[in-house]
Amino acid sequence: VRDEHWQPTSLFEAVVTLEPGMGAALTPRTRLRLHAGASEVGARLVSAAAEPGSGAAALMRVTTDAPLAIRGGDRFVLRLPAPLRTIGGGVVIDPYARRRPLPHPSVQELDKLSAESGARLAYTLEAESGRGVPAHDIPVRAGCAPAEAHNLIGQSGARGGTNNLFTPVAVERVMGSVRRIIAEYEITAPLSMGVPARTLREGLRVDEELADISIREMERAGEIESDGPLVRKSGWVPSPSERDVEASNHLVHDICAGTQEPPSVGELVSRYGSSVPALLRFLERQGRIVQVETDRYYDRSTLEAMIGRLRTKLVPGQVYVPAQLRDVLGFSRKYLIPFLEFCDRNGITERRGEGRILRQTGGILLDTSRAHS
The missing domain is CATH 1.10.10.10 (Winged helix-like DNA-binding domain superfamily/Winged helix DNA-binding domain)
Known part of the structure; x- marks a missing residue:
């Protein structure tokens, strides 16, 4: 594991086994000494169970007084500081865990977490389902060799974005939200060609990468389609009442x-x-x-006729001021200036100083997709 991908941590989750009689005696305030490799630091434990059973493995959150360089699968020893006495030990499950309500895995699941890097990866992905797990953190968090990480990720079924990995369950959950938002939008805006992508993403309220993965998978499956800034159900056609x-x-x-x-x-x-x-x-x-x-x-048709009159009456290359153009077109300045700006945008005319010229080439007659920008 390269140094930049192995950061010290002072909070991690672990499978801990305590000596008989010690479970009931420990509280989250009990100060212990933790030995991992050549490091020794003060530590405290919080168990997933209300009262951890002595002699049985339990999932716990470990908080240390100083950062440690550890990774998934590393073993450690726990001791009372005075009198000095070994009371148990454990296996690191997730070195970069966040504070959260701890789950309650079964004894069989705890055994797998202690022994298998694949189980630790699945556990970490589930714990970070909404945030994702950086792909470069997998060797540290799962406790595997960097060369094994690719195969491990493939076996987990994780969906990968630009930087992070997410569980299939998290992706499917977001896909369900996409379906709901699009269906609701079809009801509230039946004349729309789709949901604005920004509106859709704001409604999802999830990590951008997770949203990207979910939308991309739905597009590949032909369930939805994107049309510029709009997203809609495939085959959707506005249905006016x-x-x-x-x-x-x-x-x-x-x-x-x-x-x-x-x-x-x-x-x-x-x-x-x-x-x-x-x-x-x-x-x-x-x-x-x-x-x-x-x-x-x-x-x-009215607009086409107005543009046709410009092209018929104006000499290409000659500058015409608004007063002259008003005489040619026959309507007031209130309507003239916006019309001329429309013609400028569409390459029919070009502004020159205080006036405009008719362009000799280029320009469109009408293209509603560019009619207003």
Whole structure:
């Protein structure tokens, strides 16, 4: 084990065996002397059992007065300081354990933990199920040779991320949460193309690596799919209700009727209610309308006609100020400037000083995926 991956510790979990009669006499405040290799330090014990049985192995948390360089499988001896007397010993199970409620393994499980590095790895992975275990810590925590770590990890079935390992149970638990969040989002936002990835991850409330592994496995299995910043159930298609369809038709009618000066999103909300923003995004994905500015959508054919008029009336390379462009297009500055900024973003026009030029090449007629950025 390389030095940088073997850090001293002053708290670890171990299988401890005490001499007959000692279990009931010890409390978490009893100070002992712990001997491990050439090191001797003060120590205290906390048992998983309310009263550890004397002469029987028990899982305990060991806290030392000074850090020790130990690893899984290392043995140690426990002594009373005065009068000096050996009262038991143990085997290190997890040298980097955290404070937590201790589990209650059976006698057979304790025997395996004492004897097998694979059992210690499984125990550590379960203890750190939500946090993960750094892969480079496995030789120290499981107590195996570095060359054996790869095979040991494979036998454990652990899922690996960039740095950490997680149990299959932890991954499956997160996958269940992904299914729940997506299903709930489909109910609350039936017109959406999926759950925003950020919303999904915030809802999971787990380690980023664990979330990555779980989502990746679901994608590989064809259960979910990612589309840019959105995640959805594979094959999901928005399903507007009859009421949504009716409201959508009203929105399209009002936007078309406005021609070059359509109503704002705020005005449409005041007419048809809070579902308007979601319906507008749905209509845009269908290609029926295009978002030109944050608060305004245009009918697609109307917008195409406006762009066509620019290309017909303007001379490429010549600079036109807003007043000239207003005369060409025939609508007020309130609508003109956002429209010109839309054309700039889509490569139709280019700003030059106080005016704009029509680009000779490039530019798109309309691409709703780039209509507003």
